[in-house]
Amino acid sequence: MVTLSRRYRYVGPAEILAGTTPDGAGALIAAPGDFAGWVSTVPAPDLVEPFTFVVDLDGVLRLAPRRSEHVACAEGRDVLGAGEITFVRQPPGEAGVGWLGWRVDEVSNQSTGYCPDLDSWPAVAAALDQAGLARPDDFTVGFVFRRCPDCQQRNVVRDDDFVCALCGADLPVRWNFDSG
Known part of the structure; x- marks a missing residue:
């Protein structure tokens, strides 16, 4: 089990959480064989698209189609990480490729x-390692999220501009979704 100081609760729209059902859960990828079995069922055209992922509280990777909500992938539970991921298949023996022949591209x-x-x-890196997937050293694209202390809206901070896109209030420099 991965132990981190932060777990993430769902902070999105209540109606999406209310519509979460167990049949929308992401595929558990706890070991290399799990990924091999899962990827063999994914239609080839879908493999070029990003997938939704979460890392559950046990440190296990869950994968779902991109059009899936993260909260559905996580069965409505808290997570250690969440985002989007793409994979690329590489010829055997190529540098930076796990034994499965797949690596995380983004x-x-x-x-x-x-x-x-x-x-x-x-937490994401540990889950990918557990799944036997070669990976980058960090997020290939990282997003900075902040909740506006005035209007409570979720914001993506761009270009280090910590200002709410909706009401113009200053956003905190530190991550703040654990309050409110």
Whole structure:
């Protein structure tokens, strides 16, 4: 089990959480064989698209189609990480490729339902390692999320501009979804 100081609760729209059902849960990828079995069922055209992922509280990777909500992938539970991920198949023996012949091409923390901070990377990295997937050293694209203390809206901070896109209030420099 991965132990981190932060777990992420769902902070998105209540109606999406209310519509979460167990049949929308992401595929558990706890070991290399799990990934091999899962990827063999994914239609080839879908493999070029990003997938929704979460890392559950046991440190296990869950994967679902991109059009899936992160909270559905996580069965409505808290997570250690969430975002989008793409995979690429490489010829055997190529540098940087796990024994499965697959590697993570891109991985982000893009989830407006959980708004995970960049410090969720160690949990994501550990889950990918457990799944036997070669991976980058960090998020290939990282998002900075903040909740506006005035209007309570979720924001993506761009270009270090910590100002709410809706009401213009200053946003905190530190991640703040654990309050409110």
